[in-house]
Amino acid sequence: MLVLSAIKNVKEDIKENLLDKFGEDAEFKFCHGIDEAKDFLPEAEVFITYGEDLDDAFVKSAKKLKWIMVLSAGMDMMPFEQIDKQGILVTNSRGIHAGPMAEYAISMLLQVARQTKALIEHEEKHLWDRRVKMTEISGSTLVVVGTGAIGQEVARLAKAFKIKTIGLSKTGKMKPHFDETFPVDQLYDILPRADRVVAVLPSTPETEYLLKAEAFEQMLDDAVFLNMGRGDLVATEVILEAVRSGQIAHAVLDVFEQEPLPETSPLWDEPSITVTPHLSGISPQYMYRGFELFEKNMAVYLSGKEDFINKIDTKRGY
Amino acid sequence: MLVLSAIKNVKEDIKENLLDKFGEDAEFKFCHGIDEAKDFLPEAEVFITYGEDLDDAFVKSAKKLKWIMVLSAGMDMMPFEQIDKQGILVTNSRGIHAGPMAEYAISMLLQVARQTKALIEHEEKHLWDRRVKMTEISGSTLVVVGTGAIGQEVARLAKAFKIKTIGLSKTGKMKPHFDETFPVDQLYDILPRADRVVAVLPSTPETEYLLKAEAFEQMLDDAVFLNMGRGDLVATEVILEAVRSGQIAHAVLDVFEQEPLPETSPLWDEPSITVTPHLSGISPQYMYRGFELFEKNMAVYLSGKEDFINKIDTKRGY
Known part of the structure; x- marks a missing residue:
């Protein structure tokens, strides 16, 4: 299975940790934004995103996609109708702010x-x-x-x-x-x-x-x-x-x-x-905490269980 | 007994509260600083001060003085030798900062x-x-x-x-x-x-x-x-x-x-x-908390007990 990330500048220790923990079960592809990631979407089973880069066409192209992990809490720009149509699981990072x-x-x-x-x-x-x-x-x-x-x-x-x-x-x-x-x-x-x-x-x-x-x-x-x-x-x-x-x-x-x-x-x-310029949620720890949430949900995903953290109702969009 | 205060601008509700609690046991005299208070020192049994206005002569003049309540924590300017000689109890306001x-x-x-x-x-x-x-x-x-x-x-x-x-x-x-x-x-x-x-x-x-x-x-x-x-x-x-x-x-x-x-x-x-200009300890609540400590010690004093809060060793000066 392919885990595709469109998160820019993922820290090396985060990548290493994920490979260390899940390298046997999954292949990881870390891309620098959606322009680089879009070519791999058709093959991805899991997609990690800030939730601002997806549209209907991208989701349609992601034939194998089963789970979108959104590394933020804002979901305003997610094409939920299409996501729901394809039955894709969505989790977000509510709480880390x-x-x-x-x-x-x-x-x-x-x-x-x-x-x-x-x-x-x-x-x-x-x-x-x-x-x-x-x-x-x-x-x-x-x-x-x-x-x-x-x-x-x-x-x-x-x-x-x-x-x-x-x-x-x-x-x-x-x-x-x-x-x-x-x-x-x-x-x-x-x-x-x-x-x-x-x-x-x-x-x-x-x-x-x-x-x-x-x-x-x-x-x-x-x-x-x-x-x-x-x-x-x-x-x-x-x-x-x-x-x-x-x-x-x-x-x-x-x-x-x-x-x-x-x-x-x-x-x-x-x-x-x-x-202040909308910075209350900004933290140097943000990416670490987001991927920590991903890590926990990835373990749930691989185990076949359903108790995901921050599972989103794709019909309601929150 | 006379309770003499040299604390400037004591709030009216503090005065009223003290009279309410101790008015039957003590007479209170609130002075605006030592210049006004010094004439009453010879009659005072209790003296309330910030601890920066006393010298040997003042202490010597205070023939009836038994207790000095210092409404601060700094004791550098207290004439402890003379205070000790006269066996006067000293308590301070350590902790309210x-x-x-x-x-x-x-x-x-x-x-x-x-x-x-x-x-x-x-x-x-x-x-x-x-x-x-x-x-x-x-x-x-x-x-x-x-x-x-x-x-x-x-x-x-x-x-x-x-x-x-x-x-x-x-x-x-x-x-x-x-x-x-x-x-x-x-x-x-x-x-x-x-x-x-x-x-x-x-x-x-x-x-x-x-x-x-x-x-x-x-x-x-x-x-x-x-x-x-x-x-x-x-x-x-x-x-x-x-x-x-x-x-x-x-x-x-x-x-x-x-x-x-x-x-x-x-x-x-x-x-x-x-x-910053030495203001970490400044608080609008300061005087209230200082007099709250005084109130507790005054109750101890009147009861004839010895368990004063923040009793100072007048030989060591702290």
Whole structure:
């Protein structure tokens, strides 16, 4: 059987490890992207991809394909109808972003609380000023909108800082590391309790523009809002208005309605908004963790069992 | 009995709480600093101070004084000989810095790992650049030099980030939240294992200039060194040389041989050194926590018991 990878720049130790573990059962072909990989698709039984390079024609050409391992969590560009038609198994890498994204969230909340921008400015000016008004994140209340793997990891770290954690999700079902959870339709009742709000919701029709101006009106004046889920959770103008009118103290944004964020966007220069270029999930460990997941699923695949990690429903696409 | 406080700007709710709890047993006098408080010292049985305003004459004048509560951990400026002569009990606020200092340490380690300075610079330039080379702090190894209350709190938070924690102290005795502990004389054997080194040692003759050039030679090229203990742990030139020669990747300094750090110090402009103005222990909660300690000790004092929190040996001064 041929295991075909279209992942660019796979590290040598990852390749060696896979050959070491599965070299007797499978032949591996590591290609530098789909242009190089497409010629081998008709022979591949397993295909490893970031999920952005497949179309109907490629899938149709993959006559022997039984399993697509997607080395990311975003599945928006996968041609699921054709994949489903051919009965191909799909697994993805949901969960491996949780670690770096939770680190990002805590890092940014600390940065705002401890006035990092002011401290760096003072450093540049050689200014010894101990009166910078810092707060602690310890002892505060954090509302996490989205209680999946990422939200839970944010909550787990927050608990270490003795932060009270409240989770909002569609069902409001209790999840690990949360002190309380509620259905997201109770949003307006919960937001007034939050010192900080972290949004990690994926983009679905239900979450699109979920946070409207009224949501920010409910938040505390000194609340900090952080969005690292999807950019269409809240309209740019709504956030701008919320910080400019003092409804909240600060917004940290890693995702935007339009990405890359246009150079002319007013978000860049707004003093109470921190912009980062959709990097919360980036990690030097990413490829290792993705292939580690592949390795586990490959063992399941070879054993003929069915208990795959992150198996995708190809009819629903998630 | 008179309880005299020289602490400036004591919050009204703190005063009310103390009167509420101890108003029947004691009279409270809250003064705005020693200049206002000194006239009442001869009548005071209990004196609350930051520990920087007393001299021999003041102590001699305090004929009825039985207990000095120091609302800080630094005791360098206390006239202990005279205090000891008069048999006055001294307690301090050791431990209440642990929370904010540990937050500071984690915040700064995240800042360096996640390239916050570069991200802020890009934001100022409206530059969407996702190639900034970030690392995670999760999964790394942290050496904490000093395993007291502060070091333990740093280790506790680090463990939440799945960081391996190694503690160094005089005795090397095992302490909570450390995976391993060693006597500080094994420093040179331990340092090569550290991705990050956090120093929280107090200033004693034994720790003065403990970290010499050879210590930095032992560290990893990509190690980050953070000092929030005392400035005389390491000479300025040694740190400068260590980062300039690439022996370590970055130094975060909150304490210095000379404070305030002179405007002309080369530390300010060194790209691989982050300077903060001795603020790791500053917290808006500080006064509350200090008076909370006082409250507990006041209950002990009134009960005639001896189990004071943070009782100081007035012969040794710590």
